[in-house]
Amino acid sequence: MMFDRITFDPKIMGGRACIRGMRIPVSVIVGQIAHGATVEEIFADYPDLxxxxxxxxxxxxxxxxxEEVFTA
Structure with missing residues (x-):
């Protein structure tokens, strides 16, 4: 799997997975969707996305x- 828009830079957000080198962590985007935000709402909050x-x-x-889960 290739993620050409997911970047890691220790100087940006402490090296967390971000979108295209911007200060927008992947976790923020996924979290907003998990809490019911629409794509349009995310675009309104982050117009560069x-x-x-x-x-x-x-x-x-x-x-x-x-992940693989192994049970004994």
Whole structure:
């Protein structure tokens, strides 16, 4: 999986996953959606975002949760 819009820079937001080097963490976008924000509301809050940014933020969050659970 390639995330060309998700960036990590220790000088921006402490190296957290952000959108295209901006000070917009992936966690903020995913959190807003989880709390019921619409894409239009997110665009109003962050006018520099593009639809592909939001899609990749969600894909990245989904990718992070692909874990294997082993039970004894």
């Amino acid at each position: 593009e639809a592909e940014d939001i899609r990749q933020a969600l894909e990245y969050a989904a990718w992070l949760t692909q």
